[in-house]
Amino acid sequence: MKIRSPIVSVLGHVDHGKTTLLDYVRGSTVADREAGGITQHIGATEIPIDTINKICGNFIARLSIKDTIPGLFFIDTPGHAAFTSLRKRGGALADLAILIVDINEGFKPQTYEAINILKMYKTPFIVVANKIDRIFGWEVHEGASFMESFKQQAPVVQTELDLKVYDLVGKLHEEGFQSERFDRVNDFSSQISIIPICAKSGEGIVELIAMLLGLAQEYLTEQLEIHEDAPAKGTVLEVKEETGLGVTVDSIIYDGVIRDGDEIALMDTNNLVKTKIRSILRPLPLEEMRDSKKKFKKVDEVVAAAGIKITAPNLDDVVSGSPLRVLSDEEDAEAELLKELEDITVDTDDEGLF
Numbered sequence: 001m002k003i004r005s006p007i008v009s010v011l012g013h014v015d016h017g018k019t020t021l022l023d024y025v026r027g028s029t030v031a032d033r034e035a036g037g038i039t040q041h042i043g044a045t046e047i048p049i050d051t052i053n054k055i056c057g058n059f060i061a062r063l064s065i066k067d068t069i070p071g072l073f074f075i076d077t078p079g080h081a082a083f084t085s086l087r088k089r090g091g092a093l094a095d096l097a098i099l100i101v102d103i104n105e106g107f108k109p110q111t112y113e114a115i116n117i118l119k120m121y122k123t124p125f126i127v128v129a130n131k132i133d134r135i136f137g138w139e140v141h142e143g144a145s146f147m148e149s150f151k152q153q154a155p156v157v158q159t160e161l162d163l164k165v166y167d168l169v170g171k172l173h174e175e176g177f178q179s180e181r182f183d184r185v186n187d188f189s190s191q192i193s194i195i196p197i198c199a200k201s202g203e204g205i206v207e208l209i210a211m212l213l214g215l216a217q218e219y220l221t222e223q224l225e226i227h228e229d230a231p232a233k234g235t236v237l238e239v240k241e242e243t244g245l246g247v248t249v250d251s252i253i254y255d256g257v258i259r260d261g262d263e264i265a266l267m268d269t270n271n272l273v274k275t276k277i278r279s280i281l282r283p284l285p286l287e288e289m290r291d292s293k294k295k296f297k298k299v300d301e302v303v304a305a306a307g308i309k310i311t312a313p314n315l316d317d318v319v320s321g322s323p324l325r326v327l328s329d330e331e332d333a334e335a336e337l338l339k340e341l342e343d344i345t346v347d348t349d350d351e352g353l354f
C-alpha cells in the first residue's frame with residue numbers, strides 16, 4: 001500500500017480569487033524548483049512534502065502534523081467543467097476543497113452552489129476569506145503568515161476583520177456548519193476553519209497549506225491508500241485537440257497504475273467508449289519546453305496521483321467529467337466495470353459552476 005497526495009480543488013464565486021490563489025501557491029514553490037520544488041502534471045500541480053515543510057515548517061510542528069502523505073495535489077483549473085458534470089455522479093474528484101469567499105462581498109450564489117456540492121459529496125473543506133488587503137486600513141505584509149500580519153494591524157482594523165469573519169460564521173451556520181477563525185478552532189472534526197488570506201500578497205497562505213496537510217493526515221489517510229498494481233481509476237478533466245496528436249484526453253488518475261497500450265473505458269454523452277492507449281504524456285519541464293516546440297514527454301506508465309494526457313483512437317466524443325478505467329484481463333472484472341460505468345449518467349447540460 002502506498003499513500004498518495006490528496007487532490008485539492010478550489011471552489012467559489014467568480015472573481016473571489018480562485019485563479020490568483022492557485023497562481024500564488026504555484027509561484028511560491030516555483031522558486032524551489034531546483035530543490036525538488038514542484039511537479040507539474042497535466043491539469044494539476046503537486047507540492048511535495050519537503051517543500052511544504054520548508055515553507056510552513058513551524059506551523060506544521062505547532063499542529064503536530066506527522067508527514068505521512070507525500071504532498072498536496074492541486075487541480076490547476078478552478079471551476080472546471082468536470083466538477084459540474086460530476087454533480088450527478090456518485091463520487092467527487094477532490095479529496096479536499098478550499099472554498100474561497102471574498103471577505104468584503106461575503107456569500108454569493110456560486111458560493112452556495114459550491115457548498116451544496118461539498119455537502120453532497122461530504123468533501124472536507126476549509127474556507128478562505130480572501131482579499132483581506134481590501135479591508136479599510138489593512139497594512140500589507142508580503143508573504144507573512146496571517147497571525148504575523150494580523151498582530152501588526154491597528155485595533156480597529158483587527159475588529160473589522162473579525163466582524164467580517166463572524167458574518168461568514170453566521171452564513172455557514174445557516175448552512176449547517178459550525179465554523180471559527182482557524183486559530184480559535186478547538187475541534188477540527190466538527191468545526192470548519194476560516195483562514196483570512198490575501199491571495200495577492202500571500203498573507204495567510206502558509207496557514208492554509210499547513211491546515212490542508214493537517215486535515216488530510218488526520219482524516220483522509222485511508223482514502224488516500226492506493227493499489228500500485230491495480231488497474232487505474234481516473235476522471236477526465238478535458239478533451240482537447242492537439243496539433244500532431246489529434247484528440248486527446250487530460251485526466252487525473254487517483255488510483256492504480258496506467259500503462260502504454262492499456263485498454264481503457266470512458267464515457268461519451270450516452271455510451272461507453274472502449275479504446276487502447278496510444279501514448280501517455282506528461283508536461284516537459286519548463287526549461288526544456290523553451291528549447292523545443294514540444295510540450296509533452298512520453299512515459300510508459302504512471303501511478304496515482306497523476307495528471308496525464310492520453311492519446312488514443314475514438315476519443316472525439318468523450319465528455320469531461322467522464323470516469324476513466326483501465327480494463328483488466330479478467331472478464332468478470334470487465335463486465336462488472338461496464339455495469340458500473342453504464343449506471344453513471346454524465347451531465348453535460350450545465351453551465352460552469354465555479
Ligand code: GDP
Nearest residue numbers: 013014015016017018019020130131198199200
Ligand atoms: P476567480 O474568478 O475566482 O478565478 O478570481 P480571480 O483570481 O481571477 O480574481 C478576480 C480579481 O480579484 C482579479 O482582478 C484579482 O487580481 C483580484 N484579486 C484576487 N485576490 C485578491 C486579493 O487577495 N486582493 C485583491 N486586492 N485583489 C485580489
